[in-house]
Each structure stands twice: as structure tokens, then as C-alpha cells.
Amino acid sequence: xxxxxxxxxxxxxxxxxxxxxxxxxxxxxxxxxxxxxxxxxxxxxxxxxxxxxxxxxxxxxxxxxxxxxxxxxxxxxxxxxxxxxxxxxxxxxxxxxxxxxxxxxxxxxxxxxxxxxxxxxxxxxxxxxxxxxxxxxxxxxxxxxxxxxxxxxxxxxxxxxxxxxxxxxxxxxxxxxxxxxxxxxxxxxxxxxxxxxxxxxxxxxxxxxxxxxxxxxxxxxxxxxxxxxxxxxxxxxxxxxxxxxxxxxxxxxxxxxxxxxxxxxxxxxxxxxxxxxxxxxxxxxxxxxxxxxxxxxxxxx
Amino acid sequence: xxxxxxxxxxxxxxxxxxxxxxxxxxxxxxxxxxxxxxxxxxxxxxxxxxxxxxxxxxxxxxxxxxxxxxxxxxxxxxxxxxxxxxxxxxxxxxxxxxxxxxxxxxxxxxxxxxxxxxxxxxxxxxxxxxxxxxxxxxxxxxxxxxxxxxxxxxxxxxxxxxxxxxxxxxxxxxxxxxxxxxxxxxxxxxxxxxxxxxxxxxxxxxxxxxxxxxxxxxxxxxxxxxxxxxxxxxxxxxxxxxxxxxxxxxxxxxxxxxxxxxxxxxxxxxxxxxxxxxxxxxxxxxxxxxxxxxxxxxxxxxxxxxxxxxxxxxxxxxxxxxxxxxxxxxxxxxxxxxxxxxxxxxxxxxxxxxxxxxxxxxxxxxxxxxxxxxxxxxxxxxxxxxxxxxxxxxxxxxxxxxxxxxxxxxxxxxxxxxxxxxxxxxxxxxxxxxxxxxxxxxxxxxxxxxxxxxxxxxxxxxxxxxxxxxxxxxxxxxxxxxxxxxxxxxxxxxxxxxxxxxxxxxxxxxxxxxxxxxxxxxxxxxxxxxxxxxxxxxxxxxxxxxxxxxxxxxxxxxxxxxxxxxxxxxxxxxxxxxxxxxxxxxxxxxxxxxxxxxxxxxxxxxxxxxxxxxxxxxxxxxxxxxxxx
Numbered sequence: 001x002x003x004x005x006x007x008x009x010x011x012x013x014x015x016x017x018x019x020x021x022x023x024x025x026x027x028x029x030x031x032x033x034x035x036x037x038x039x040x041x042x043x044x045x046x047x048x049x050x051x052x053x054x055x056x057x058x059x060x061x062x063x064x065x066x067x068x069x070x071x072x073x074x075x076x077x078x079x080x081x082x083x084x085x086x087x088x089x090x091x092x093x094x095x096x097x098x099x100x101x102x103x104x105x106x107x108x109x110x111x112x113x114x115x116x117x118x119x120x121x122x123x124x125x126x127x128x129x130x131x132x133x134x135x136x137x138x139x140x141x142x143x144x145x146x147x148x149x150x151x152x153x154x155x156x157x158x159x160x161x162x163x164x165x166x167x168x169x170x171x172x173x174x175x176x177x178x179x180x181x182x183x184x185x186x187x188x189x190x191x192x193x194x195x196x197x198x199x200x201x202x203x204x205x206x207x208x209x210x211x212x213x214x215x216x217x218x219x220x221x222x223x224x225x226x227x228x229x230x231x232x233x234x235x236x237x238x239x240x241x242x243x244x245x246x247x248x249x250x251x252x253x254x255x256x257x258x259x260x261x262x263x264x265x266x267x268x269x270x271x272x273x274x275x276x277x278x279x280x281x282x283x284x285x286x287x288x289x290x291x292x293x294x295x296x297x298x299x300x301x
Numbered sequence: 302x303x304x305x306x307x308x309x310x311x312x313x314x315x316x317x318x319x320x321x322x323x324x325x326x327x328x329x330x331x332x333x334x335x336x337x338x339x340x341x342x343x344x345x346x347x348x349x350x351x352x353x354x355x356x357x358x359x360x361x362x363x364x365x366x367x368x369x370x371x372x373x374x375x376x377x378x379x380x381x382x383x384x385x386x387x388x389x390x391x392x393x394x395x396x397x398x399x400x401x402x403x404x405x406x407x408x409x410x411x412x413x414x415x416x417x418x419x420x421x422x423x424x425x426x427x428x429x430x431x432x433x434x435x436x437x438x439x440x441x442x443x444x445x446x447x448x449x450x451x452x453x454x455x456x457x458x459x460x461x462x463x464x465x466x467x468x469x470x471x472x473x474x475x476x477x478x479x480x481x482x483x484x485x486x487x488x489x490x491x492x493x494x495x496x497x498x499x500x501x502x503x504x505x506x507x508x509x510x511x512x513x514x515x516x517x518x519x520x521x522x523x524x525x526x527x528x529x530x531x532x533x534x535x536x537x538x539x540x541x542x543x544x545x546x547x548x549x550x551x552x553x554x555x556x557x558x559x560x561x562x563x564x565x566x567x568x569x570x571x572x573x574x575x576x577x578x579x580x581x582x583x584x585x586x587x588x589x590x591x592x593x594x595x596x597x598x599x600x601x602x603x604x605x606x607x608x609x610x611x612x613x614x615x616x617x618x619x620x621x622x623x624x625x626x627x628x629x630x631x632x633x634x635x636x637x638x639x640x641x642x643x644x645x646x647x648x649x650x651x652x653x654x655x656x657x658x659x660x661x662x663x664x665x666x667x668x669x670x671x672x673x674x675x676x677x678x679x680x681x682x683x684x685x686x687x688x689x690x691x692x693x694x695x696x697x698x699x700x701x702x703x704x705x706x707x708x709x710x711x712x713x714x715x716x717x718x719x720x721x722x723x724x725x726x727x728x729x730x731x732x733x734x735x736x737x738x739x740x741x742x743x744x745x746x747x748x749x750x751x752x753x754x755x756x757x758x759x760x761x762x763x764x765x766x767x768x769x770x771x772x773x774x775x776x777x778x779x780x781x782x783x784x785x786x787x788x789x790x791x792x793x794x795x796x797x798x799x800x801x802x803x804x805x806x807x808x809x810x811x812x813x814x815x816x817x818x819x820x821x822x823x824x825x826x827x828x829x830x831x832x833x834x835x836x837x838x839x840x841x842x843x844x845x846x847x848x849x850x851x852x853x854x855x856x857x858x859x860x861x862x863x864x865x866x867x868x869x870x871x872x873x874x875x876x877x878x879x880x881x882x883x884x885x886x887x888x889x890x891x892x893x894x895x896x897x898x899x900x901x902x903x904x905x906x907x908x909x910x911x912x913x914x915x916x917x918x919x920x921x922x923x924x925x926x927x928x929x930x
Contacts, residue, residue: 080586099594
């Protein structure tokens, strides 16, 4: 169980995270999204015990995040893959397993499993000779050598090609399916939608919205109805020989249908457009969480 | 700290390269070993003989000049060919000099060019004269009756200033048993050879003060001139050499210093590899994952440092072994002396690597460290044979070891204690900034210094603790000032010491105060500011008193040191001693408060406060110390 209360983090005079509160249940996958500089990485590094909160508290299983016991049960993957490139993948992973007091035989078994799962064959190759995707896989394997209960992944698919990105996301889903608690951030909101049970949206150091994705949609998103008519009606836009009118309620749809009939035409098509996470994110981020300023994304679904 | 983790990190640091041992470390070891072998061999076998065989001399084997020529490596004795001389000139270019023995005496021809002797032949002639003189002296020493060879013998022993040692001046000493005591203790009225200082006060004698019979020399030599060793001719500076009075020079352990340099040079290679390893943890953010692991920061730092300490010890042992194998006197003392120096090099490099933002800056830092610490090691060691100030440097212990001289436990502690303490404190400050927020931020070096100081400050009174931690730095810096200035005339050295001391001490107190304000470790109200100033002043005063004890051990009787550390030991008046013991409390509290008042209002006002503090300190030195010391 991760419990973050009124977290505030300052660097010098700069406030990176302000009054952030959230909790993550055991086995839950929690995503943190937000624009650059929103405070996502600072929040994750505080969870990993790398940064000391200026105010507030961060606890994992009732212990401070920077305690040695907490670090022992946590797997952290930073945005970059700062590996020791002169080492081989195997010696690198063994070294970290040693630091986590994992017995050599157990470590070797875990490393073999992780590398097999990650389809990484070149365990005896120097890390510096590996591709970026392979390095990322080594970094992920490193985050698993201590068999952590909690995984904190910062942009796990950052800078990877689409194939590797998809692989990493799928692997993260598998880890979640094993019952681990996962907290991760991503720029690509599709990934968050794919993996997360709940999300927090951060902007300018604050959490402006959080909750299960469906709740966020209900709370902040609006379903749009794109009504296509055979004749022009007030407010409609011509499109491919038809006329499109966007309304937000079924009453609005009925009004458009009535107007078309009065003009000698009819309702030709009706499409429902649900709000995406990206749309929610943009709206919430721009409005700072104020409900009345948001609108739905017109992208078709 | 957990030793198992520390050792695991140490093993990893040493072997993280794909091929086992880190290639950088191996390169350092190979370079250092090669250098040691080369320089050690050259040093012990008498140096690089650039002048060997440069002069060719035509001299017959039965000539009286043959042996002096043959025994001097600068000459090559060539069989004389009578056809080489025509018309009183050398016509054969095989000769620079040509010695023709005649019944009336030898005649020496010089090679000529354009009717004039060549420069080389003139130089050869001068060298031949010196060589003959040395040859004659050697023959004279072989005489069983020293009195016959040297009717007048002067034995000189160099003793510490301020001592009451007498020097033996002998006349017709002969066998050293028939002299007559004629000396008397000097009366302190300036009749000895000791000089007077600027104030007209009599300096203690540097040894002259009495006379005794010539043969009764302290070392029991049988009448040889007791001139100190000239390193170039004396392998380890242990044996006396003799010469004419013009050969007598102050003792300078030249060859021991050269050999001692062997112990320091590998450290310069080592800190490059160490600094690079430490900085790469920061620049690539590689250290981030170690910080996430359940390992203490001190384990990480010390684990990464340990291999370099061991390498330095191993190199030192190898050097000792090489010197020992070649007939030198180096032993365990040299190893024990180099370890603190090695720790100091590594600790300052570690701190530098924590502060540098790039490899370019790190290069600047390591060059600075190399220059400053090499000076710290070498400058005092130059006086190894003449002044206790030499024990400021651990390298002096190496020189003593090389010359088989004894070292007291107090001297050992005085030489190794301060650098060890400074190294420990550097690591302590480094631990404070070995964390995510400081490791991976690109801040200017002055800001990093303030970060490191502030990492140990949590409230006003903890400023006192940080100031106490800085006192060993102050002490070492002041020792360096003493070493650099003690040989100058007192009229020059004392004012310079006063200025240097004021600047060093006020910086040591002012910077932690300022760091605390910059990092908002305490408020800026007047009561808090006064409390911070008082804490820094009291902390410095208490820690400074420790230097009194250290000086008692290390630098007794030095006026410059007394002025620097202001202990009043130069005064016989107990009132003065007591006054100098407690007056600095007021001074330090006052000057710290001035710095604190400035620091509480910003950077520029801090500079004003600091300068004011320095001026007040200087005025105190001039007004109080210079009158009392």
C-alpha cells in the first residue's frame, strides 16, 4: 500500500510538487500523467526514496519510502537507462542482486527468468554494445532482481521504437497481472489507458484530477453526438455531401432530426464520440481541474 | 555502514570491466609500476649520466693523470698518438685534450678551432681540474694517518635552532684524543652565530656557542670534514662526505627527495582514474540506481574508494620493495606515511568530483589538487634535515625512512594526523552531497561547496559543528603558510602570516554561516543571526585550542608558527600565555557575528561582513599578538 500525503518538494526556491495526496492499493496499477515539468518524475523519485519530501509524507507499507526496508521491496526504473556499459548484462544484474542480498543461486534463477521473459539473449555481451531497446530490457530486468512487491516505472517506454514499446507495455501488464503494485508515468496516454486501473493527472506540480479512468470520463468528459443530415440545418457544417452537427445530448439529436425534417431532409447518420484520456488530460490540464471549462475531444471512436 | 556491502561495491568497482579488472585501473598500475622501476633504478644507481664519456682525453696508462681520467665517467681515456700533436697543437679530432708527460712536468694540449681552443676543450680542462682535485682528496682519505693528510679538521654538525648544542672546532686534533676543551656555553648576548631579528631580539644560536677540542667530534669520525651529504654523491644521504670548506652546503636531502617523489607521483595517476569514476556516476546518472538500492551512501562512496586506497598501498609497497632490493632503507614507515597522503589525495578528489560539472572542470580540480597537495608534501620535506617544520608533511617521514633516521611517535602523529583528519572530513562533507538532489544537478562549484557545508547544518548551533570540522583544514592551510614563510625574514613573514591567518580563519567561520542562510537552515532575524555568529565563534575557538597541543608536539620554538597559531608559547610571561589563550574567544565571536550580520542580508552584504571580519582579525593580530608573542 502506497500512501502519499500532502507531498511537497522544493528545489531551492522552485516548487516541483505541491500538496499532492494519493494512495495506491496493493496489486493496483496507478498511472501518473502530465505535461513536462508537471512533477511526475519528482513524485516517482520521492516514492523510490531518492528524494526527501520538503513537506508531507510518503509511505510504502507503513514505512518511510527512503528506509532501507522499503528500498528492499521496491523496483525502480528511471526514465533514462543509466547502466554500467562496461559490464555484461549478467554481471550487472548479479551485482545488483548482491546489493539486495539475493542469494547467488536465487539471483541466477531470477535473472534467467527475467531475461527469458524479456527475450534478451545476449547476457554475456557488454551492455555498451547493446541497442537502446536491449538496454531498456536489461534495466527492466534489474528492477526485478529483488522480486519487488512495488514497481515504480518512470516512462518505461521512453525513446523506444513502436515494437519494443509495445513489448514493454505488455510486459508491464504481465507484471501487474502477477499481483505487483505498479506506479508509472507516461507521455503516451494510450499506454496509460492500456495498463492503468487508476490515473492521476498532474499539472504545474499539483494533482488536478485522479481516479479510475471511467470515473474521470464521467466526471470530466462529455460524450458528443455527431449528427449527419441530408439537408442543411442551422449550425451544421457541410461535409462530403452531407451536413454535420455536433450536440451533447439526445435532446439535441432530436432537435437536429426535427429541423432536417422541416427542411425536407432526414437524419442520415449518428456517431457517438467518447472522451479519450488524452482529451481529458488536455482539458483538465488546461483548465487546472475546473469542470466547467472542459469539452470533449471530437475524435471518433 | 555494512562491511559486506562495502566490500561488494569495492570488488565491483575494481572488476566492473568486461575483462575482469577495470582497464583504467590496470593502466594506472602499469604506468605507475613502469615509472617506479625506471626512476627508482635511475635514482639509486646515481641518476641519468648525461655527461658520461663526453670528453676524450689522450693520456698514457703510465701517466699520473691516467687514473683521475679513468675514474671519472665524464672522460674517455684514449691511447695517446704522438702524431696527433704537430706544432704544439692537436691535429687529430679524436682528442679534446691531450696530456703529454715530460720530465719537467705534464703538458696539456687543448683541441683548437681557428687557432683558438674550442669551448668543449676548455670545459674538458675545467672538468679535468675538478676531477683531479676529487681524485687527490680520495687518495688523501686513504691515508691511515688522518692528521698527516689533513692537519686542520673542522667538524660541523647541524642542530635545531634554539638548542644549546655546541659545535666542535678542532685544531691539530690528530687522533681526536689530545685536544683541549676551550668552549663555553653561549651567554645569549649575541656573540654566537645566531642572527638578530627585526626587533633586535637575539635569535637562538644555530649551533655556535662553544669550542672544544677538534678530535672529539660527536660522530667519532677520525678527523674527516663532517660536511653533510651532497645527495648526488651519497646514495641515501646517510654517510658523511668530505671536501674543502667551499664544498660545504646546507643539508638538502636531494636524492631522498627524488626517491620520495616516487611515492607521490603514482597518486597523481590514481586520482585521475578515481575522479573519473566518481564523476561518471554523476554525469551519466549511473549512481542513481545505487542510491535506490538498500545500501548506505557511505558504503557506496567508501566501497568505490577502497580499491584505489589498496592500489596506492600496493604501489607504495612495490616502491619500497624496489628500493629495498636496490639497497635502500625504505620500509614500513614509508608505507604508513604514504597512506594518509593517499587518503588526502583521494578525499579531495572525491569532493572535487562531487563539485565538478564536467570532465573539463574535473581536470581543473584534479590539477589544482595535484599542485596544492604536491606542494604540501614537498615544500616542508625540503627542510627535513634542518627544521621541525618539515614534519608538517608525511613525506618527511619517508625521507627519514630513506635516510634511516629515527622518528618519534609525536613526529609521526604530527605528520600524519592532520592530513588523515582532513581526508576524513572531506569524505564526511562528500557523503552529505552524495544524494540525488546534489549529485545530478548542474550547479557552479561555489554553490556546491555551500551545499556541502549546508548538508551538515540543521539549526543555528550546528554551525558550530561545521566550523569545528573545518578547523583541520584551517590548521593544514596555516601549516602551509608557516612552511612557505618561515624561511623569510621575520619582518616580512610575520605580517604576511597575520594577513593569511585572518583570511583563512574568517573564511572558515564565515562560509558555513553563509551556507546556512542560503539554504534557509535558520531565520534571518537579529537574535538568530547573533546566535549563529556566537555559535561559529565559540566552535572555532574551542577547536582552535586543539592546535595548541599539536603545536607543542610539532613546532616548538618557531616564531612564525607561534605567530600563526597565537598560542603565546613564545612568551615566558604566564599572563601573556593566559591572555592569548582566551582573548581569541572574544575575537572569534565578534568577527563571526560580523560575517553573520552580513550573510543574513544577502551575498554582497556577506562579502562586506567578511571583509570587515578579516580587517578586525588583522587589527587584533597586529595590536595584540605582535606585541605579546
